[in-house]
Amino acid sequence: MLSIKNVTKRFSGIVAVNDCSFDVEEGTICSLIGPNGAGKSTLFNCVSRVYSIDSGNIFLNNKRIDNLATHKIANLGVGRSFQLTRVLDELSVTENLVLHTASGFNIHLLKRAVTKDDEVKAEQVMEFLGISHLRHSSMKELSYGQKKLLDLGSVLMADPSFILLDEPAAGVNPRLLETILDRISLLKDQGKTILLVEHNMEMVMGISDKVIVMAAGSIIAEGKPSEIQSNKEVLEVYLTG
Ligand SMILES: Nc1ncnc2c1ncn2[C@@H]1O[C@H](COP(=O)(O)OP(=O)(O)OP(=O)(O)O)[C@@H](O)[C@H]1O
Numbered sequence: 218m219l220s221i222k223n224v225t226k227r228f229s230g231i232v233a234v235n236d237c238s239f240d241v242e243e244g245t246i247c248s249l250i251g252p253n254g255a256g257k258s259t260l261f262n263c264v265s266r267v268y269s270i271d272s273g274n275i276f277l278n279n280k281r282i283d284n285l286a287t288h289k290i291a292n293l294g295v296g297r298s299f300q301l302t303r304v305l306d307e308l309s310v311t312e313n314l315v316l317h318t319a320s321g322f323n324i325h326l327l328k329r330a331v332t333k334d335d336e337v338k339a340e341q342v343m344e345f346l347g348i349s350h351l352r353h354s355s356m357k358e359l360s361y362g363q364k365k366l367l368d369l370g371s372v373l374m375a376d377p378s379f380i381l382l383d384e385p386a387a388g389v390n391p392r393l394l395e396t397i398l399d400r401i402s403l404l405k406d407q408g409k410t411i412l413l414v415e416h417n418m419e420m421v422m423g424i425s426d427k428v429i430v431m432a433a434g435s436i437i438a439e440g441k442p443s444e445i446q447s448n449k450e451v452l453e454v455y456l457t458g
């Protein structure tokens with residue numbers, strides 16, 4: 218489904234992503250793991266075209282997407298998680314969800330009323346994530362973990378077929394971590410394809426079909442979770458990184 222071919226991204230002197238290639242097969246969960254600064258988020262941002270790449274190509278269903286604008290990529294069914302800064306404090310949970318339409322984050326929607334369709338979709342998403350009771354809560358009333366769920370909900374509003382999640386469970390408590398991992402698995406059961414960026418190797422082992430390990434901009438290993446867990450080079454990076 219997604220094919221990353223020889224992608225390189227530099228920031229002035231730093232090669233953040235160095236000649237990386239891998240595929241994410243349809244209907245699977247692929248996790249991109251690695252120590253801080255490995256280049257995971259940068260690669261993630263290259264796929265959703267927050268950054269343009271310096272060399273290489275990115276294909277979605279055999280269509281080249283590295284030359285497309287962000288909203289066009291979203292229109293192809295690619296949904297990405299938003300950082301918490303995208304969550305607007307003065308709005309309710311429902312209003313925050315409704316801002317995320319099929320063409321991506323759209324602040325202009327604030328200028329029109331929330332439609333019945335928006336509300337129905339937002340209700341479905343809140344129910345899926347178990348946050349329906351928060352529908353009228355303002356952002357100020359939410360815990361950090363509840364905001365992380367809302368972050369995930371924002372991605373689901375546009376019903377993407379390919380979902381990119383950058384540390385969707387960073388810093389949440391163990392119970393919420395289980396909930397989030399469970400929901401990600403359910404999304405796969407619904408036929409979605411997921412690229413998950415994570416820092417913590419343990420976290421992704423149970424739910425991933427494939428794990429890609431990055432370190433210092435390069436891919437150092439790729440395989441099934443069991444293969445990665447016993448890979449000496451990977452363990453070394455984690456122990457010394
Ligand atoms: N916008 C930017 N401008 C300059 N350098 C950047 C920028 N974004 C990332 N970098 C650098 O690129 C490298 C990779 O960073 P990146 O954020 O992709 O790592 P990461 O694997 O996501 O790390 P973490 O696990 O901490 O989130 C780092 O050296 C970082 O300092």
Ligand SMILES: [Mg+2]
Nearest residue numbers: 257258259383
């Ligand atoms: Mg990151």
